[in-house]
Amino acid sequence: MDELKYGTRNKRGDYLPNRYLSYSPFFLSPVKARAILSWTKGYLIGWNTLFFASALLWYFFVLPHREVMATLQWGWTLKLFAVNWGAIFLFYGFFELRYYRMQVQERRFKYNSKFPAEQPSDVFWFRSQNWDNALRSMFLSVPLGTLVEVFALWMMASGKVPVVEFSDNPLWITLLVLVTPLIHETHFFAIHRIIHIEPLYRWIHKLHHNSVNPSPWSSLSMHPVEGTAYFAEILWHLVLFSNPFLLVLQWNTAAFAAAVGHLGFDKLEITEDSAFASHSYGHYLHHKYFEVNYCDDGILPLDRWFGCFHDGSPEAEERMKERFRARKAKLAQKAARKAAKGTPAE
Numbered sequence: 001m002d003e004l005k006y007g008t009r010n011k012r013g014d015y016l017p018n019r020y021l022s023y024s025p026f027f028l029s030p031v032k033a034r035a036i037l038s039w040t041k042g043y044l045i046g047w048n049t050l051f052f053a054s055a056l057l058w059y060f061f062v063l064p065h066r067e068v069m070a071t072l073q074w075g076w077t078l079k080l081f082a083v084n085w086g087a088i089f090l091f092y093g094f095f096e097l098r099y100y101r102m103q104v105q106e107r108r109f110k111y112n113s114k115f116p117a118e119q120p121s122d123v124f125w126f127r128s129q130n131w132d133n134a135l136r137s138m139f140l141s142v143p144l145g146t147l148v149e150v151f152a153l154w155m156m157a158s159g160k161v162p163v164v165e166f167s168d169n170p171l172w173i174t175l176l177v178l179v180t181p182l183i184h185e186t187h188f189f190a191i192h193r194i195i196h197i198e199p200l201y202r203w204i205h206k207l208h209h210n211s212v213n214p215s216p217w218s219s220l221s222m223h224p225v226e227g228t229a230y231f232a233e234i235l236w237h238l239v240l241f242s243n244p245f246l247l248v249l250q251w252n253t254a255a256f257a258a259a260v261g262h263l264g265f266d267k268l269e270i271t272e273d274s275a276f277a278s279h280s281y282g283h284y285l286h287h288k289y290f291e292v293n294y295c296d297d298g299i300l301p302l303d304r305w306f307g308c309f310h311d312g313s314p315e316a317e318e319r320m321k322e323r324f325r326a327r328k329a330k331l332a333q334k335a336a337r338k339a340a341k342g343t344p345a346e
């Protein structure tokens with residue numbers, strides 16, 4: 001496909017899509033019914049469908065009966081861990097293998113003109129972003145995330161929190177299914193914004209940002225504190241009158257959606273003249289500029305409300321630079337005042 005029909009390459013060779021990022025149309029004024037309809041269609045049929053289908057598989061084929069989950073045993077917990085591990089390895093590995101190793105579409109639609117393998121760095125284990133990110137994702141974040149999931153399932157199965165089945169209240173449970181991505185983006189925005197504040201950034205989140213040019217392996221390449229806090233979004237279901245199916249749906253959404261933000265390509269080609277939009281641009285810009293787009297282009301315009309939205313346009317770029325300049329000037333003023341205070345009077 002001709003990527004230049006849909007975007008441009010800058011002097012550094014990085015790809016800039018022509019289409020700017022936008023949020024769901026629910027907050028537009030006046031109300032745009034057609035836009036809402038088309039957005040809802042994309043919301044229901046797309047990545048969310050895949051996450052929902054995976055949760056059904058987990059619920060019927062991986063989780064044991066409630067009585068078994070009521071006690072913490074190696075059997076069911078290890079089975080859940082093995083399935084989580086294998087599924088994430090295959091899902092992330094598929095995109096890595098196809099687009100980064102086999103490079104089936106070469107650099108077409110790739111935001112950053114380089115592949116991580118071309119940029120060895122001392123910040124990574126073995127100087128390799130791929131190895132570092134894959135090992136951290138698979139051997140730290142997935143086990144920690146599964147630990148949180150086991151705890152939450154046990155809390156529900158042992159009756160320590162109220163459980164509401166679909167048959168008890170179909171409306172409530174359907175609503176919870178529909179807002180699973182909303183819970184994901186709100187929780188992610190909150191913890192993500194907090195760990196961008198010093199010294200938490202230096203202690204915890206800097207590690208994830210070592211990957212300026214992310215790939216799917218970067219998705220869960222996190223400090224253990226961040227990995228645990230990330231999957232802790234499922235704990236909201238302990239107070240939401242929810243059930244184990246929704247817990248698994250929330251966990252799988254967190255696990256698989258992470259890869260979507262780190263695909264690194266604007267479009268994934270299917271045939272010579274068809275491709276599907278990856279929805280990776282928002283988070284790619286976050287990795288590039290650090291202080292914009294703390295959550296993806298989701299339902300709530302959280303980044304816009306907090307003044308840190310970058311839609312990819314030159315105007316957004318200018319607004320971001322202005323914010324940086326103002327902060328720099330403020331820091332310089334503060335330093336000057338401090339220095340003046342410390343100067344002894346003559």
Ligand SMILES: [Zn+2]
Binds near residue numbers: 261
């Ligand atoms: Zn990231």
Ligand SMILES: [Zn+2]
Binds near residue numbers: 192209286290
């Ligand atoms: Zn960040």
